[in-house]
Amino acid sequence: MKLNQKQIQHFFLRAGFGEPLEKVAESLGKTPQSLFEEQVALSKKTVPVKVESDFASPGELKQMSAKSRQEMAKAGREEVKELNIKWLKEMASSDAQLREKMAFFWHDHFACRSQNPNFLQGYLDAIRENALGNFGELLRAVSKSPAMLQYLNNQQNKKSSPNENFAREVMELFTLGRDQGYTENDISEAARAFTGWSFDKKGTFIIREKQHDQGVKTVLGKSGNLDGDDVIDLLLKNKQTASYISQKWVSYFMNYEGDKKLEKQIADELYRTDYNILAGLEVLFTSREFYHDSNIGRRIKSPIELIASMQRQLHVTITHDQSLLFLQRTLGQVLFNPPNVAGWCDGQDWVDSATLMFRMNLPQLVFKAALIQQQDDSFDDNDKFKLKGPLRKLETIWDKASMQKSFSRLKPVELADYLLQTEVKGITSTGDFIDQVIDFTSKPEFQLC
Amino acid sequence: MLGEQKNSRRQFLKQSAIVASGSLLLPSFLKASPNSNTVGNRLVVIQLSGGNDGLNTVIPFRNDILIQNRPNLLQHRDKLLKLTDEVALNPVMKGLGALYDQGDLCILNSVGYPNPNRSHFRSMDIWHTASESDEYLTTGWLGRYLDRECPDAAPVTAVEMGNVLSMAMKGKSKKGIPLVDVQQFYKSSKRINNAHAYEGENPMAAYLYKTQADVKSSAAYLFEKNKIYKSKKSYPDNQFGNQLREVAEMIISGVESPVYYVSLSGFDTHNNQQGRQERLLKIYSDAIKVFTEDLKAANCWNDTLVMTFSEFGRRVKENGSRGTDHGKANNLFLMGGKLKQQGLYNAMPDLMDLDSGDVRHKIDFREVYASILNNWMHVDAKRVIGKGFSQLDFV
Numbered sequence: 001m002k003l004n005q006k007q008i009q010h011f012f013l014r015a016g017f018g019e020p021l022e023k024v025a026e027s028l029g030k031t032p033q034s035l036f037e038e039q040v041a042l043s044k045k046t047v048p049v050k051v052e053s054d055f056a057s058p059g060e061l062k063q064m065s066a067k068s069r070q071e072m073a074k075a076g077r078e079e080v081k082e083l084n085i086k087w088l089k090e091m092a093s094s095d096a097q098l099r100e101k102m103a104f105f106w107h108d109h110f111a112c113r114s115q116n117p118n119f120l121q122g123y124l125d126a127i128r129e130n131a132l133g134n135f136g137e138l139l140r141a142v143s144k145s146p147a148m149l150q151y152l153n154n155q156q157n158k159k160s161s162p163n164e165n166f167a168r169e170v171m172e173l174f175t176l177g178r179d180q181g182y183t184e185n186d187i188s189e190a191a192r193a194f195t196g197w198s199f200d201k202k203g204t205f206i207i208r209e210k211q212h213d214q215g216v217k218t219v220l221g222k223s224g225n226l227d228g229d230d231v232i233d234l235l236l237k238n239k240q241t242a243s244y245i246s247q248k249w250v251s252y253f254m255n256y257e258g259d260k261k262l263e264k265q266i267a268d269e270l271y272r273t274d275y276n277i278l279a280g281l282e283v284l285f286t287s288r289e290f291y292h293d294s295n296i297g298r299r300i301k302s303p304i305e306l307i308a309s310m311q312r313q314l315h316v317t318i319t320h321d322q323s324l325l326f327l328q329r330t331l332g333q334v335l336f337n338p339p340n341v342a343g344w345c346d347g348q349d350w351v352d353s354a355t356l357m358f359r360m361n362l363p364q365l366v367f368k369a370a371l372i373q374q375q376d377d378s379f380d381d382n383d384k385f386k387l388k389g390p391l392r393k394l395e396t397i398w399d400k401a402s403m404q405k406s407f408s409r410l411k412p413v414e415l416a417d418y419l420l421q422t423e424v425k426g427i428t429s430t431g432d433f434i435d436q437v438i439d440f441t442s443k444p445e446f447q448l449c
Numbered sequence: 450m451l452g453e454q455k456n457s458r459r460q461f462l463k464q465s466a467i468v469a470s471g472s473l474l475l476p477s478f479l480k481a482s483p484n485s486n487t488v489g490n491r492l493v494v495i496q497l498s499g500g501n502d503g504l505n506t507v508i509p510f511r512n513d514i515l516i517q518n519r520p521n522l523l524q525h526r527d528k529l530l531k532l533t534d535e536v537a538l539n540p541v542m543k544g545l546g547a548l549y550d551q552g553d554l555c556i557l558n559s560v561g562y563p564n565p566n567r568s569h570f571r572s573m574d575i576w577h578t579a580s581e582s583d584e585y586l587t588t589g590w591l592g593r594y595l596d597r598e599c600p601d602a603a604p605v606t607a608v609e610m611g612n613v614l615s616m617a618m619k620g621k622s623k624k625g626i627p628l629v630d631v632q633q634f635y636k637s638s639k640r641i642n643n644a645h646a647y648e649g650e651n652p653m654a655a656y657l658y659k660t661q662a663d664v665k666s667s668a669a670y671l672f673e674k675n676k677i678y679k680s681k682k683s684y685p686d687n688q689f690g691n692q693l694r695e696v697a698e699m700i701i702s703g704v705e706s707p708v709y710y711v712s713l714s715g716f717d718t719h720n721n722q723q724g725r726q727e728r729l730l731k732i733y734s735d736a737i738k739v740f741t742e743d744l745k746a747a748n749c750w751n752d753t754l755v756m757t758f759s760e761f762g763r764r765v766k767e768n769g770s771r772g773t774d775h776g777k778a779n780n781l782f783l784m785g786g787k788l789k790q791q792g793l794y795n796a797m798p799d800l801m802d803l804d805s806g807d808v809r810h811k812i813d814f815r816e817v818y819a820s821i822l823n824n825w826m827h828v829d830a831k832r833v834i835g836k837g838f839s840q841l842d843f844v
Contacts, residue, residue, distance in 0.1 A: 067720075168583070298652070329613070330613070352614045352619070352626075352660070353628075355614075357638065357640075360640075422651045423649060425648060425649065444654060444658055445654055447657055448657070
């Protein structure tokens with residue numbers, strides 16, 4: 001199968017955050033297989049996304065006065081924001097698109113929040129480094145990260161007073177899926193197996209032997225003195241875990257409704273390869289179904305996808321950190337701040353009256369900011385056009401030369417073909433290419449990929 | 450070429466400031482008679498975000514346990530606004546005190562839910578979705594009300610003041626409309642320039658076009674309708690005051706929205722609570738007083754019910770930095786001209802019987818929701834909340 005322009009854009013937007021027109025042009029006529037392999041090669045390495053933090057360890061925090069703790073918390077909040085921005089910038093600029101997109105997916109799958117920047121760093125490293133590796137290792141790394149242990153209250157899960165939160169979410173959200181072949185009793189028993197999973201004063205994973213329940217537990221029909229790793233083994237051995245992951249992939253990367261046949265093929269491959277993530281993704285991204293017309297342009301870009309892909313496709317870079325945070329908040333998706341353990345609601349939920357209006361005005365705002373920054377002082381009525389409100393400091397670098405090279409020779413229809421994944425009837429646009437770019441990106445169809 | 454010449458840049462900026470608004474056709478519902486309130490009773494929800502310290506709002510000032518646990522936070526008795534021999538309002542809440550005196554206020558104590566969660570986000574989610582504490586729902590209780598009750602042709606669904614729509618107002622098919630103010634909302638809606646209906650076959654694109662058309666028509670409706678009444682009352686000059694003024698103007702102008710949602714945030718008072726909380730309580734109380742007067746003068750108070758809640762109360766014992774930490778059950782206020790019960794609805798929190806240092810819940814907040822839905826909004830609460838709750842008797 002040789003891919004046409006729409007299909008190539010489709011792959012880039014779904015398996016990454018979109019690509020500039022030149023990259024699309026280079027890839028014309030390639031097969032799904034070669035497109036996928038190229039992305040895998042580009043995503044081999046994990047470029048560090050790091051924030052240097054002096055945040056106190058859990059042990060040190062305990063020793064601090066209330067006042068110092070508050071100051072520490074404040075510094076921590078800033079560092080969490082910094083990590084957020086660095087990662088978002090990486091998504092928008094990295095060549096390792098498949099890795100960043102998958103890490104973003106796993107962030108949703110293993111939804112987690114933490115006020116401790118070091119914990120969050122550990123969690124982010126786990127999902128980025130294992131994003132394309134082995135799902136079992138990813139699951140273990142996340143489950144043992146202090147951020148997740150704290151978020152799901154496993155610190156409170158002790159032999160004398162088990163806390164089931166962690167065990168429940170591991171089954172319900174991370175592996176088997178809600179109401180899929182486990183009972184309330186399985187959760188209680190698994191919680192006993194996870195007792196003692198904790199982190200020490202330095203914030204390193206440990207198993208507190210004294211708090212671990214050494215008794216016999218029965219989880220999913222298997223009995224013994226099970227510990228947390230045993231439960232994870234049992235969950236991975238259960239094919240429902242492969243099915244659940246595959247279902248989530250198909251609805252996230254291909255279409256909201258799913259596709260039973262393809263889901264089964266992916267699940268089979270994931271299970272056969274002992275949860276090799278790339279093997280599973282290859283089945284998805286090289287399938288005929290993925291490239292079918294009815295799956296193109298039918299996904300509402302999530303806010304993060306919109307912010308990152310708009311920059312990649314339009315040769316603009318948003319450099320102002322506060323603005324990047326404001327955009328996430330206003331559009332309704334802030335990295336490291338999912339609404340709850342179940343992650344973000346995808347699809348129509350992204351759009352309400354306010355977010356839709358904001359989304360449709362966004363490309364204009366970004367270009368306007370770029371223009372204002374490029375003006376010379378002789379442009380006398382600057383004030384009149386200044387951006388107002390929280391985005392007044394929106395700073396963007398606009399690579400005008402590249403944009404001109406990319407777009408200026410295109411006919412309106414060709415430009416629309418690049419910017420809009422779903423067909424728009426009667427494309428006419430007067431004005432120069434910038435007017436056209438603004439015109440097309442302000443259409444509802446630009447919200448789709 | 451844009452960017453090359455001063456004139457074309459200017460042209461562009463001007464254009465992008467206006468972006469061809471086009472002429473708006475007046476939607477047909479505006480041509481109908483302007484003053485018919487077909488909505489009936491309406492609900493105004495006020496959310497105090499951050500976890501308001503209810504024990505320092507409605508204060509059992511003679512309670513020994515409170516006195517012992519709050520050496521720095523408890524107000525001097527002489528200053529308090531006494532409601533009874535045992536109970537007083539925070540001294541800054543003169544406005545609320547007036548409402549109490551007039552029989553327009555009902556205070557519910559110890560409102561919460563089983564297995565309470567002390568995380569702001571989680572607890573707020575639970576209040577918004579009316580879920581169990583270990584259940585994750587993706588729609589809000591008011592959103593589900595809209596799903597059931599709001600006609601497709603309604604000019605507006607429900608209005609939330611602010612940039613971001615709360616989970617409470619998100620339904621499956623219907624969502625509330627968040628707006629900062631009606632003027633601004635109308636102005637930005639005019640910037641949308643794809644007024645035609647969608648003709649393609651992509652269901653997601655169809656959904657976006659429909660949302661966009663709804664925005665345009667709601668904005669036009671609100672803008673036109675809202676011209677009918679402009680308040681002459683002097684609301685406190687702050688964001689919350691302005692938002693309540695907007696809501697009053699919409700209500701009195703006859704905007705057919707069954708629900709309004711307003712938030713006031715900053716109640717997370719872990720340190721130096723007194724000054725911070727009092728500033729907020731004063732903002733709340735002063736604004737609500739003018740709001741009530743406005744509605745009363747326009748004969749709109751009898752079909753309005755105002756509910757004020759916070760995601761949790763705070764620990765009984767103050768902490769080491771003259772503040773309080775996250776707690777559990779809290780008080781909740783109901784206001785309106787048609788209250789069946791006025792004043793204190795139930796006993797003050799039992800501080801002898803605490804749940805790890807926190808107020809234990811006696812009323813499930815979903816009983817409050819259910820009573821509002823059944824007895825005030827006249828819908829089957831069970832269908833909105835998902836299961837039955839016992840009825841309270843305040844409306």
